[in-house]
Amino acid sequence: xxxxxxxxxxxxxxxxAEALPYLQRFAGQTIVVKYGGAAxxxxxxxxxxxxxxxxxxxxxxxxILVHGGGPEINQxxxxxxxxxxxxxxxRVTDADTMEIxxxxxxxxxxxxxxxxxxxxxxxAVGVCGKDGNTLRGKIRDPEWGFVGDVTSVDTSVLRxxxxxxxxxxxxxxxxxxxxxxxxxxxxxAAGELAASIGAAKLILMTDVPGVCTDKDDASSLIRxxxxxxxxxxxxxxxxxxxxxPKVECCVKSIAQGVKSAHIIDGRAPHSLxxxxxxxxxxxxxxxx
Numbered sequence: 219x220x221x222x223x224x225x226x227x228x229x230x231x232x233x234x235a236e237a238l239p240y241l242q243r244f245a246g247q248t249i250v251v252k253y254g255g256a257a258x259x260x261x262x263x264x265x266x267x268x269x270x271x272x273x274x275x276x277x278x279x280x281x282i283l284v285h286g287g288g289p290e291i292n293q294x295x296x297x298x299x300x301x302x303x304x305x306x307x308x309r310v311t312d313a314d315t316m317e318i319x320x321x322x323x324x325x326x327x328x329x330x331x332x333x334x335x336x337x338x339x340x341x342a343v344g345v346c347g348k349d350g351n352t353l354r355g356k357i358r359d360p361e362w363g364f365v366g367d368v369t370s371v372d373t374s375v376l377r378x379x380x381x382x383x384x385x386x387x388x389x390x391x392x393x394x395x396x397x398x399x400x401x402x403x404x405x406x407a408a409g410e411l412a413a414s415i416g417a418a419k420l421i422l423m424t425d426v427p428g429v430c431t432d433k434d435d436a437s438s439l440i441r442x443x444x445x446x447x448x449x450x451x452x453x454x455x456x457x458x459x460x461x462x463p464k465v466e467c468c469v470k471s472i473a474q475g476v477k478s479a480h481i482i483d484g485r486a487p488h489s490l491x492x493x494x495x496x497x498x499x500x501x502x503x504x505x506x
Contacts, residue, residue, distance in 0.1 A: 237495040244494060245278040247418035248380060252408035253484065254286030254423070258327075263485060264334065267423070270490045271385060272340035279494070280380045283335075283342075284388045284411060286404035287327040294322050307460060311363040311401045319401050320346075323389040331387050343379050346389040348399070350375035353392035353407060355400045366392050366400025368407060371414040409467040413474035420471045421493060422464055423484030428502030429465065431456055443504045445469050468504045478505045 251271070258264055274281050288309075292302045295318050303310040311319060328344040335342035347353025352375055355366035379386045390407040392400045405422055412420040429451070431438040443451070448465050451457040457465055461481075468479035482489045482501030492500040 240495040241277050241279075244418060246280065248280045248282060248412075248415055249274070249419045249421065249494065250282045250284060250408050250412035250415070250417045251490065252284045252286070252404055252420075252422045253331075254288065254404055258285070258287070258484075259289050260485070263487075265338075266487055267484065267490060268331070268334045268338050268340075270488055272335060272338045273491070274494065275340055275383070275385050282376055282380060282386045282388065282411065282415070282417075283331065284390060284404055284408040285323075285327060285331060286390070287323045290327055291319055291322045294318050305362065307463075308362050308365055308403075309401065310361075311365050313364070316364040316399055316401060320391050320399050324391055328387055328389040335385055335387070340385055341383055342385045342387050344387045344389070345375060345379075347392035347402065347407065352376065352388070353390070353402060353410070354394070355392035355402055356394055357400065364398065364400050366394070366402045368392060368402060368410045371410050373411065373415040376411070376415060403463070405464055405467045409471040409476075409479075412476045412479075413471045416475060417471075418477050419494070420468065420476050420479040421490065422468070422479070422481045423490070424464065424481060425483070425485055426461075426481075427483045427486075428481045428500075429457060429461060433459075433461075440502050441499070443502060445472060445504065445506055448504055465504065472504065472506050478503055480504070 253267060271281050271283060295302050295315065300314055324346045332342040332344040345352060351372045353368055354370040355368050358365050358367045376386045390402045390404045392402045394400060409420060427436045427439045429440045448469055452462060464481055471479050480493055480501055480503050482493050489500040
């Protein structure tokens with residue numbers, strides 16, 4: 219389908235009519251969206267994603283936006299003379315790095331997204347995992363410094379915001395029992411939040427089309443997977459590398475009660491709306 223400006227009036231109202239069953243199905247339902255990667259570094263894509271979130275909120279769906287910010291963290295670490303270090307795909311987070319991570323995620327990235335949503339006509343409130351004890355955690359392994367695993371989730375603040383018509387925007391900085399800030403993987407945090415709040419969907423917006431049998435061939439996209447099929451693909455190395463933690467996050471959230479989890483291409487225009495408001499959807503859907 220071309221750009222909306224190419225549609226005549228009848229086509230426009232027809233599109234809305236076809237979306238009605240989905241709008242009815244998800245009205246009042248919570249959808250947790252994890253947003254990061256290339257879609258956050260391209261201003262044009264970012265604007266469209268924000269507009270789509272505001273649209274969903276306007277029609278009665280309750281989105282919660284969970285965001286990363288790796289590229290901006292790397293930029294700021296470089297500015298202050300700290301070399302970004304990764305082991306096994308995870309950022310090594312010493313005390314100085316943790317300070318930058320918290321500053322960039324909670325301050326710069328979070329408030330930038332809040333401002334964009336508000337300017338697009340929505341009502342957004344930015345929080346981090348520390349606020350309201352939303353995310354408590356513990357250090358995963360001293361090898362990675364202050365990288366944390368989630369140990370408990372309190373969604374009461376997010377529920378209050380969402381029920382009042384606001385879009386919560388969550389930076390994934392948690393804290394341990396002493397108040398120490400922890401760097402939590404955004405996919406993992408989104409999955410834990412989705413499970414705890416009873417979300418209808420968990421959507422991970424990435425910079426790949428979804429789960430593919432050939433990672434270099436978008437036409438090999440797998441549209442739907444069960445938990446069992448997902449585990450088989452991991453065991454056979456079809457799902458490998460950075461896709462493994464994403465599908466593990468999806469599988470865990472479904473096992474904890476989320477109805478479906480989706481890995482979609484955040485670079486594709488309106489992929490969020492395509493996933494929620496059409497039969498075909500976008501990317502890969504994992505369900506029980």
